[in-house]
Amino acid sequence: MQAAKMVVTGPFSSGKTVFIGSVSEIDVVSTERKITSNAEQIKETTTVAMDFGRITVGDDLVLYLFGTPGQRRFDFMWDILSQGMLGFVVMVDSTKPETFREAKRILETFEGYASTPYVVAANKQDMEDAWEPEDLRIILRLKPEVKILPCVATDKETVKNVLLELLYSILEELDKEESAGQN
């Protein structure tokens, strides 16, 4: 069985779990893990949820969707999660401008982990207070080639669209690699 992997990242409470849950054929599995802060020698009792969803493509291929923990103190897990991913989705809660700076930081961190394509999902576009995707593009200083897509994580169709656009970006990247290999 071949496994493909995509990572859904973004600030705390940006809608990652709901996003994965909208398309996963299994209930989103949340793994909890207790951590200890070595720096302060104080045992942390907070738990961290790592979401996990699955889409079966065939007998020989399955797509796994991993949601990263959003809290900054768990960013050591991001590197591990990013290993082997085809691409990633950065979720942004369009109604919470106070999280945009954090979203930018997460995006830059993931860009550093792997040169895989990514898209940004401007979540909660059905809300009155939502910032427009193109405004978010400017605020997040996204490069022109990075897609920013309107999304409502509870709406399966918009979630599908985000994943499809990510896959199209991956295909475009493959095209570039192939043409570079031919030259």
Added chain:
Amino acid sequence: MALKGNLRDFSTTQLLNLINLARKTGTLTIENAGNEEAHMSFQEGKLIYAHMGVEQDNHLAQILHNAGKLSKKQAHILETKVQGKSDKQIGHLLIQAGYVTQSDIIQSVRQNVLNVVYKMFTWAEGLFRFEANRLPSSSHITIPIDLESVIMEGSRRLKEWEILQEELPDLDISLHFTDRPDARLRNVNLTVEEWKVISLINPDNSMRKIAQANNLSDFAIRRIIYGMLQAGLVELTQQARPPKKAEPTQTTGRRKRAQTAGPSETPAARRSVVERLIHRIRGL
């Protein structure tokens, strides 16, 4: 769609940069903790008008008095005698009577607008909202002002070290000129120090190197670069991260594209996986 939030999360420069790049038309209102309210209006991304408090209180007579073009007495007489007339009509009367020139009016109104905007740069906190397509009353004199220069000047006045530190934490990153086609370097007024920095911008020169060459402190170089970044003149050059010990074969510092599963190592196999995923997700 709403465009609102708190200056705690976005500086005035970021907001102006957004309005400039998105060529927005409308009015930005900011209310600070002291209940002061500032309004800035924009047309197609250009600043055209700004005032503090109530729009009706922003008379031309007062503006000209503040600019030293009319005495207090003249301004008072004007305000009482020409009630009901628009600023444009008042301006016309004043020019005809020889009190002021057209240039005096334009410069005074422009300075008044800029004073309001620069004041807002000093607000670290305050609720803001942008109302699209809301413009000031047509009785006011509006003057289109390019935001790039406003952002640069506002940034010069920005003294919050913490913000600069947060925006530009790493001075070992280099810069390059933006390739944005509408960036207008010629229209921006630069200080001598800024020109010195500009002359050294090159992907090979880190910010630290430029600062050392110009004998600038960390704060000074951050302040200058921050202004240029916000005005959209330059961009940070993403630096390759040093390779990790566990991955000695990497040359770029970034992991190669993940080979998710064994058979997908060839481009053709990877393409096949991606195409199958597309087909599957379309059918969900």
